[in-house]
Amino acid sequence: MDPDAVAKAFVEHYYSTFDGNRPGLVSLYQEGSMLTFEGQKIQGSQNIVAKLTSLPFNQCKHNITTVDCQPSGPAGGMLVFVSGNLQLAGEQHALKFSQMFHLISNQGTYYVFNDIFRLNYA
Amino acid sequence: MFIFLFSFAKNIFNFILEISTMAETNKGMEEEVASAFVNHYYHLFDNDRSSLSTLYNATSLLTFEGQKIYGVEDISNKLKQLPFDQCRHSISTVDSQPSSIAGGCGGIIVFVSGSLQLHGEDHPLRFSQTFHLIPVLQGSFFVQNEMFRLNYG
Numbered sequence: 669m670d671p672d673a674v675a676k677a678f679v680e681h682y683y684s685t686f687d688g689n690r691p692g693l694v695s696l697y698q699e700g701s702m703l704t705f706e707g708q709k710i711q712g713s714q715n716i717v718a719k720l721t722s723l724p725f726n727q728c729k730h731n732i733t734t735v736d737c738q739p740s741g742p743a744g745g746m747l748v749f750v751s752g753n754l755q756l757a758g759e760q761h762a763l764k765f766s767q768m769f770h771l772i773s774n775q776g777t778y779y780v781f782n783d784i785f786r787l788n789y790a
Numbered sequence: 791m792f793i794f795l796f797s798f799a800k801n802i803f804n805f806i807l808e809i810s811t812m813a814e815t816n817k818g819m820e821e822e823v824a825s826a827f828v829n830h831y832y833h834l835f836d837n838d839r840s841s842l843s844t845l846y847n848a849t850s851l852l853t854f855e856g857q858k859i860y861g862v863e864d865i866s867n868k869l870k871q872l873p874f875d876q877c878r879h880s881i882s883t884v885d886s887q888p889s890s891i892a893g894g895c896g897g898i899i900v901f902v903s904g905s906l907q908l909h910g911e912d913h914p915l916r917f918s919q920t921f922h923l924i925p926v927l928q929g930s931f932f933v934q935n936e937m938f939r940l941n942y943g
Contacts, residue, residue, distance in 0.1 A: 704885045704901075736853045736937045740889065740922055741897065749853075749920050749937040764941060766918035768901050770889055782887045784901040788916060788941045 675737035675748045678771060678778055683730040690721050696780050703783040716783070727757035746771045746778070751788070764788040824886035824900040827923060827931060832879040835869075842869055845933045853937040865936075876909035889922060898923045898931070903941070916941040 685692045697703075697713035703720075704710075710719050732752040740747045748769040753762040770782035834841050846852075846862035853859070859868050881904040889897035900921040905914040922935035 700891055702887045704887060707883070707885065709887075734856065734939055736856065736939070738851045738853060738858075738922075738935045738937065740935060741895065741924070743890075745889075747899075747920065747922060747935050747937070749918075749939065751918065751939050751941065766901075766903065766939070766941065768899065768920045770887075770899060770922075782889060782899050784885045784887065784899070786883055786885065786901065786903055786918070788903065788918065790916075 671737055671739065671746060674778070675735055675746060678769070679732060679735050679748060679750055682769075682780075683732065686720070687729050691717060693717050693720055697783075698774075698779050698781070701779070701781055701783070703785070705785050706787065725756045729755045731755065731762070740770055744773045745781070746773075764790075820886045820888050820898045823898055823923065823931065824884055827900060827921070828881060828884050828902060831921075831933075832881065836876075836878050839869055840866065842866065847932050850933055851935050855939065874908045878907045880905050880907070880914070896925045897934070 682693075682696060685696070694713050694717045697716050699712050701713055701716060702709065702711050703716045705719060708719075710716050730752055731754075732750060734749075734751045736749040738747050739745070748771060750767045750769070751765070753764045755762040765785065765787050767786070768782070768784045769780050771778040772781040831842070831845065834845075843862055843866040846865050848861050850862055850865055851858070851860060852865045852868065854868060857868075859865050881902060883901075883903045885901040887899050888894075889899045900923060902919045902921070903917070905916050907914040917938065917940050919939070920935070920937045921933055923931035924934045925931050
């Protein structure tokens with residue numbers, strides 16, 4: 669499958685899970701996965717999902733502006749670089765963000781090994 | 791007597807500082823590498839752009855505002871041909887993580903955000919940039935992957 673198409677499909681799946689079923693993100697990470705969320709480092713799918721489900725908002729919607737991807741090396745991994753905005757329920761203005769995923773292939777599907785998230789302040 | 795106590799306390803303080811720095815270094819080697827790399831990369835970019843070619847090789851990939859460029863020659867040409875002579879990067883955040891499991895290839899992912907002031911322009915441009923650094927034998931790193939995006943307001 670075309671890598672750009674894989675990256676797009678993953679991004680759509682990730683953010684629709686985040687926006688519609690945040691605990692479901694647990695299936696996208698594994699024990700060795702790492703998340704850096706606004707500078708805070710978290711390791712392992714349980715801890716990562718605990719962090720994401722405890723963020724101080726219930727409803728949100730990600731709108732993706734750009735998706736760039738590249739193969740990360742001979743082991744078949746993929747780097748995905750996303751920018752977009754995040755609308756929180758009840759907030760007037762959307763927050764702009766950038767996010768980097770490093771996807772590792774595991775028996776035909778991808779999981780997130782590295783995840784780095786930053787808000788983009790004006 | 792007082793002076794003696796003061797310098798004694800100062801020595802203890804410096805010793806503790808050194809130990810904690812070493813502990814931090816062992817735990818997060820990628821942070822040191824990322825920090826050193828970022829300083830080096832943007833210093834070259836802003837002062838000696840053609841020397842950026844030393845950071846890439848034939849397998850390097852750059853995606854610049856959506857345009858894909860392969861290999862050190864084409865990447866160097868792209869960066870040299872950007873439509874501005876003088877610029878200054880100001881870095882706001884640097885995040886890093888090892889890109890493989892412990893004992894793996896030792897790659898490091900670096901995620902940068904900041905702003906870029908072009909000479910003669912009123913307002914700086916905000917940007918985000920991702921690097922994937924791979925170690926080479928001599929103890930340094932080269933850029934295998936790089937992706938750059940402006941962040942519009």
